[in-house]
Amino acid sequence: MGNIGELSLSKLAIKELPVSFQNLTELHRLHISCDFYRLNSIVLTPKLVAIIVINCKDWKWVKSKDGEEVGSTVFSDLRYFELNSCNLNDDFFSAAFMQLATVTSLHFREVNITFLPECIKEFHCLNYLNVTRCKRLEEIRGVPPNLKIFRAIHCTSLTSSGSSMLLNQQLHEVGETDFIFRGGSIPSWFDKQSRGPSISFWFRHKFPPKVLCLTVAPLLDLVAEMIRPMVLINDKVQEHTFKPIDEVRLELDHMHLFGVRELHFDDGLMEMPLEKEWKHVEVTYEGLVDTSLIKAIGIHVVKEESMGMKDIRFDDPYTSTKVWPCNFFIAFLPFFFLFSLALVLFTSFMAYPTQL
Structure with a gap:
């Protein structure tokens, strides 16, 4: 025995x-x-x-x-x-x-x-x-x-x-975490958040060593609905092996916080060739029938000495550079209009006593 x-x-x-x-x-x-x-x-x-x-x-x-x-x-x-x-x-x-x-x-x-x-x-x-x-x-x-x-x-x-x-920010920055729990608010330490099923950032030289993603959704069955996270770089899908979650429908919003590298990419994001051009990264979900299922997504790039934040952007570096004069003019157009109107009124007022 x-x-x-x-x-x-x-x-x-x-x-x-x-x-x-x-x-x-x-x-x-x-x-x-x-x-x-x-x-x-x-x-x-x-x-x-x-x-x-x-x-x-x-x-x-x-x-x-x-x-x-x-x-x-x-x-x-x-x-x-x-x-x-x-x-x-x-x-x-x-x-x-x-x-x-x-x-x-x-x-x-x-x-x-x-x-x-x-x-x-x-x-x-x-x-x-x-x-x-x-x-x-x-x-x-x-x-x-x-x-x-x-x-x-x-x-x-x-x-x-x-x-x-x-x-806790330190817990997730240090570890390779994959958490699911009830909640619906993305913490303030995330670099960017977006309503809907996708979010983007840009990088150059090499892919950041650690990127955290947080999704808020009432549905986390990535098997029955054929929904799973998807990463695109310059519109090219990065193939990966995803371990499905064994839950179906949730009555309340839940958060799924995970490291992008935990998706186990086939080609290896860290082995991408070094290039000076900005690359566009989009994190989204494939297989969505109703995009409202994903209520919000947040992204956080962990700061490391090996890669400066000057090589990370959360807005389009090309759009923000090329159309800056136009954006500046549009933003300040109301002020120019009010200033011009005030100048005309002031000139008319000053001219009125002279005419008398």
């Missing part, structure tokens, strides 16, 4: 697992889909790498058989932890929660938590966090420093103030 490496438990009519479960010392992967009355941390065997639990009625942290205090044991091999459709509440985030600090992928789907704790900032290995359909989730108190992928879809109680940490 101690040599079992993988175990799947399904539809068992028992209330909880026995303490002897800890004897599965070689267990690496565990999948549980049972209506347990209570599940406790004895399932976290010493060599466990991944655990998925579905439909658990309760979770309880317990002391180890050696009598160590709750929270003192860290499961160094554990990488994947998922609780799905479980009756989990905020008590889960006690001191013992730190036993999961080594996981790289953490999933709480359809559970009753109301916040993510501040201590999750200590999860330095965590790069994927999913709290989709946690409809009572109201606040994000901490964000893991190396988080790459975050999903909070259909979290209907999550407010803009409760999710403000997710829009």
Whole structure:
């Protein structure tokens, strides 16, 4: 029994697992889909790498058989932890929660938590966090420093103030992030924003090392509707491999914040030949039947020493250079008209006493 490496438990009519479960010392992967009355941390065997639990009625942290205090044991091999459709509440985030600090992928789907704790900032290995359909989730108190992928879809109680940490500029500039969560306001630190399904900028010499894009939309199913982000450079589509999002229709606006390089371009944007001419970049979406689905798009080019901002423009460098005199004349035409009218009236007024 101690040599079992993988175990799947399904539809068992028992209330909880026995303490002897800890004897599965070689267990690496565990999948549980049972209506347990209570599940406790004895399932976290010493060599466990991944655990998925579905439909658990309760979770309880317990002391180890050696009598160590709750929270003192860290499961160094554990990488994947998922609780799905479980009756989990905020008590889960006690001191013992730190036993999961080594996981790289953490999933709480359809559970009753109301916040993510501040201590999750200590999860330095965590790069994927999913709290989709946690409809009572109201606040994000901490964000893991190396988080790459975050999903909070259909979290209907999550407010803009409760999710403000997710829009931290430094977090996204340093990391290669891909976040989806409820919201509809593009942060002020973005360089440019546009209503509708597309946005543009210009560069010369080489493509910027890091470009962030943020989309606001109530629809994020890029499979069923055949909608996916698309990048064009001088009207030429840049082919890329896109990982679809597994959600269909959303009742509320959600934001999708991602790095353009995370689209995994086939030709490699960073390997484009160096040229002095300005290149036009357009980020848009293909397959849109109704363009109103994309309400707004924002773009942010991360400033780096290797590339000065003089090589980045957010307005058309050719149009703004060539038509500047015309634009200047049009802009100041009303002032010229008022000045001329005032001059005529003044001249007439000065001439009137002379005629008398």
